[in-house]
Amino acid sequence: MTTPQTLPNDLQSYWLPFTANRLFKSNPRMFVAAEGMHYRTSDGRLILDAMAGLWCVNAGHNPPRIVKAIQDQAARMDFVSSFQMSHPLGFLLAERIADLAPAGMDRVFFTNSGSEAVDTALKIARAYHKVRGHANRVKLIGRARGYHGMGFGGLSVAGIPRHRRDFGPLLGDVDHLPHTHDLARNAFSRGQPAWGAHLADELESIVQIHDASTIAAVIVEPVTGSGGVLPPPVGYLERLRELCTRHGILLIFDEVISGFGRLGAPFGSTALGVTPDLITCAKGMTNGAVPMGGVIASRAVYDAFMHGPETTVELMHGYTYSGHPLACAASLAAIETYEQDGLFERGPEICATWENIIHQLKGAPHICDIRSIGLLAAIELTSREGAVGARAAEAAELCFEQGVLVRVAGDSLVLSPPLIITPEQMTRVTEAIHSALQQVA
Numbered sequence: 001m002t003t004p005q006t007l008p009n010d011l012q013s014y015w016l017p018f019t020a021n022r023l024f025k026s027n028p029r030m031f032v033a034a035e036g037m038h039y040r041t042s043d044g045r046l047i048l049d050a051m052a053g054l055w056c057v058n059a060g061h062n063p064p065r066i067v068k069a070i071q072d073q074a075a076r077m078d079f080v081s082s083f084q085m086s087h088p089l090g091f092l093l094a095e096r097i098a099d100l101a102p103a104g105m106d107r108v109f110f111t112n113s114g115s116e117a118v119d120t121a122l123k124i125a126r127a128y129h130k131v132r133g134h135a136n137r138v139k140l141i142g143r144a145r146g147y148h149g150m151g152f153g154g155l156s157v158a159g160i161p162r163h164r165r166d167f168g169p170l171l172g173d174v175d176h177l178p179h180t181h182d183l184a185r186n187a188f189s190r191g192q193p194a195w196g197a198h199l200a201d202e203l204e205s206i207v208q209i210h211d212a213s214t215i216a217a218v219i220v221e222p223v224t225g226s227g228g229v230l231p232p233p234v235g236y237l238e239r240l241r242e243l244c245t246r247h248g249i250l251l252i253f254d255e256v257i258s259g260f261g262r263l264g265a266p267f268g269s270t271a272l273g274v275t276p277d278l279i280t281c282a283k284g285m286t287n288g289a290v291p292m293g294g295v296i297a298s299r300a301v302y303d304a305f306m307h308g309p310e311t312t313v314e315l316m317h318g319y320t321y322s323g324h325p326l327a328c329a330a331s332l333a334a335i336e337t338y339e340q341d342g343l344f345e346r347g348p349e350i351c352a353t354w355e356n357i358i359h360q361l362k363g364a365p366h367i368c369d370i371r372s373i374g375l376l377a378a379i380e381l382t383s384r385e386g387a388v389g390a391r392a393a394e395a396a397e398l399c400f401e402q403g404v405l406v407r408v409a410g411d412s413l414v415l416s417p418p419l420i421i422t423p424e425q426m427t428r429v430t431e432a433i434h435s436a437l438q439q440v441a
């Protein structure tokens, strides 16, 4: 790792995202280097990263193969547009991703983030129905507690109220399924909880209100992530798939978190055995090293667009940086790293060890639930009266003081470490949490 730096200036010019700016600037948490499982802070501390950056650094920080691929590509060709032209790496990468995706999902559209991937998938869904003569199918169905990024499309189908409240009218043609979290029935479940498959049947009620002929797509995260790590009940995704097929509705899995190894397989769809029509991905796609997202479409969806004169632009959509050469190089190297280092293969074994170690926290102060699936977990704490989230925020701060970075979602401590984490490091994470929970009121 490089030498720690001191603070650069008075910090006032930078408006940080999703951050209490004034609080941050009064006590900045600054990282200056990273390697493997660790960050180095500006004051020289080594921090164990139990968040994989932001659910993205799946192979650990700065794997040499990815660093070199980015360096080499930057020296070879910095940029080329993907509008009416392209470069070989884009095609190589799309083919690699198609190989990893569920059978039949082999067409890839590149974006630069998860938010763009979601908005792209929603637009593809509407355009798909239109091109097939069903222009009425425009409604989009999300789910309570869902997170789909910060574009107006993703925000509209998402279900976290505090994210939506400040931005005026969102898309109108939207409805939501209920979330699947139920502490009374599912607390301390390991993997998929047994109770709750019937909640997918709420789609039938939505269809009865709106009529299937007006609905374009249902979008869910296979495992709700930012909404608090909520694994799908056994049979729930299968039921949703069945209902969507029956009603001619496209099913979109937002795999921005669950893609690229997080659930112990290349995609959540492959890990959970349910195939949607569209998959959104980002984050682990480049191991977080260069911004990139994408939509993986089924052959059937793609083929629906491939009609009319060959001069037709089949999908009037794209971004300047779609398929950026640096991002493609990083993604190809990330996939190679996941494969060469056996991270997909070892997934089930690592995930089983993780589950055992995480659930040993049961019985520690304030814990009302532990949920885990793949290399994800949430430790939910009872809320303080009138101060939801305060206890978890204090606990996360105490973990940081002990050199362990965890994330907070409401009153849950959320964990999603790099897939290279060792059992000893897993234990270090749980020991830090245990100690923090003994200290918070």
Ligand SMILES: Cc1ncc(COP(=O)(O)O)c(C=O)c1O
Pocket (backbone or CB within 6 Å): 112, 113, 114, 115, 116, 118, 147, 148, 149, 150, 221, 225, 226, 254, 255, 256, 257, 282, 283
């Ligand atoms: C499920 C899901 N979808 C979309 C996004 C948005 O991705 P980005 O922040 O890259 O725009 C996220 C980000 O955490 C996510 O978890």
